[in-house]
Amino acid sequence: MPRRKSVREERLLLPHEDVSPQVVQQRAAHMSGLRAQLEPLLLAYSAAESTAGQVMNHVIRRPPAAVARVAGITHTLWACDDDQEIDLLTSGLSRNQALIADGHHRHAACLHLGRQPGSPWKNSLALLVDTNAYPLRLSAIHRVLPGLDPEKAASLAADVARVLSLPDGPRKPGPNELVLVGAGHAWSVTDPEPRALREALASRPREWGALPAAVSDHLLLDTAWAVPDLPGAVRYSHDAQQAVADVAAPGSGTALLLPATTEVRVRELARAGVLMPPKSTSFGPKPAVGLALRVLGPP
Template sequence: MNTAGHSEATERQGLELTPFRGLRYDPDRVGSLAAVTSPPYDVVVRPDGLHHLQAADPHNIVRLILPQAPTPEARNAQAAATLTRWRAEGILTADPEPGLYVYEQRDGEGLLQRGVIGTLRVSDPSEQVVLPHEDVMPHLVADRADLMRATSANLEPLLLTYRGDSTTTTAGVVERTAEKPPLLATTTEDGYRHRLWSITDPTDLTTVTTDLARHQALIADGHHRWATYRRLRAEHPSPSPWDHGLVLLVDTARYPLRVRAIHRLLHQLPVPDALTALKGRFRVRRLDTSLPQALSALAEAAEESNAYLLAGDGTFHLVDRPDPDLLARTVPADRPAAWRTLDATVLHATLLDHIWHLPEDSPAHIAYIHDTAATVEKAEQDGGTAVLMHPVREELVRDLARQGVTMPRKSTSFGPKPASGLVLRVLDL
């Protein structure tokens, strides 16, 4: 299989996954593998979750993916120095030979997910090999690019999905590998059990890479990191290590992902002001109930129209049934109907832009939080408004992506997401 860089004018067919020498924690040099892992950088709830992870172990991966210093330059320099020091001290050590990695996650409710971690050739959008489904925020791409340049590393894999079929041979290699003793096994505090194996046998590697070359992938989690890979690839003459980026590929025909919503925290908009602006434009009902019951009401309402839960004042407010004329005036008409009726589309085009007049790119005004309870709690703490969303179906996401239509940023949360800190990629290996 050809893994040359992007300057080569050969016809590309599909995913080009390459073995690499993973950098992993030495379990004898850290308190526990669970204590040095972290959720992906954009899932960590700040500052509470960040402080908790930093306190869990002095070598927690969060010190690399979310370094803390007064300026961006100082943060990135600190991450680079920390990575260099941990490698020199043997905290992080490189596996002896290149390989792909089988990664497994299980929870206590019967979920089992397995996928393959490797370095993927960074393709151009025109090739339609890797399909994004969400827009990105330029300042976040710039931030991740600065960190990757400073560390010369891919510190955490992004999550891609593909749809296998009856001829897919990767599944056999994955299942057979998972019957062997793992390189590592740990259970994180969220109850997920993680196991990792390496694939180094040349026949198995060829089987996987040849099979994946027939497929395209959907970005499930990591749009900003994929955009960062593309930016860094463009900056470096090919061939170079920047032609590839670290990914986890999951066959969702075999291991379906869970799709959850990503919620919004509106920092400078109190709930009473948010509700006042909705009068005559949406139906609003107060729900004096628990969070699970309120989410059930949201799910029921979302079957009939766009629907949201507002919180932050000690109760919940179900917002649904928008005025059709309002939607006709505010939602762009140049996209497919499936896009125009998305809750995220109406939230951004109608609520944020037209009614509440909030700049969606401004961290001072809007935070994107994956955890539902944490979103409500932080809104109550800082006097803002939590906007809780109902998730969309994976089939709809994939359909729009194949049409080349991107959803509003932070529209979906696929999971379970890979834990950060189990295997890293440094570009000098």
């Protein structure tokens, strides 16, 4: 069950998604075995002062330490080892709450490994982004169910929500809508039946009733469709067009397209101690794996 904390227990680092203990254990074993972090956590914060921005504008006038183009995105890395510049960059950070935009399982793995006295995992490699100056892209993560027939999915969904055919085919979901797709057909799914939703989210935070990922995963996947918790039963796609293409052929399964939420809403929930379901959000662009490493060396 997602953990809820008091607003009085506000911390500098705010997670916003729940994690899987099994995945945390896997990440911890991987990081411990490598004695390295291959990529930083992605943290989003809002700066009230411009000092850090002024320093960064000065730093990026220097030749970069590395440049890499990955999946159509150019990543440029500069080194800053001047003590005065570092002090200016970090002086205002302690007054800001940073949202974990990406890397919840890696952060939880660091916390797990850091419980040992003297552990080097009490610290973590991180990329902080001032989203006032450099807004991150926030998109949804869609569900693809290879073993579920779309006509059957639409029929069963109609038992717990309002389902309408979309004769013009799939489209971007509205704020309180899911779009069901498969074999060239599409349906709009809205207005969950209140009692069914309450039962599906029993013991979950009440705020989950308005979260698309909670409605998707608990009301539809778990309750209406009884999708088994087995490897490959659900795939996650960050690209809606690709998700639709994956189920275009008859017999290829069903895709469920989710709407994106807003960073403001994510922060509201995080500050209230409400963790969203896993795979609720996708912040980007993410730093390229291997561009910045934290290598601990031999034990």
